[in-house]
Amino acid sequence: MMAMFFAQRVILNKTKFVEVPVTLQPGVKDILDESGLGFLAE
Incomplete structure (x- = not known):
């Protein structure tokens, strides 16, 4: 739940x-990554 909030x-x-x-x-x-936005985590 909190992970989705922060994502x-x-x-x-x-x-x-x-x-x-x-x-x-x-x-x-x-x-x-699942949303195709993994580059935001770099």
Whole structure:
């Protein structure tokens, strides 16, 4: 749930991937990859 929240914030450019809590980064990266937006996690 929180990973999806942060993924949306990264997609909307409200939060940078490096600002996502470390424990949630793998889940957020998976969501971004599945959405074809994995480059946002670099």
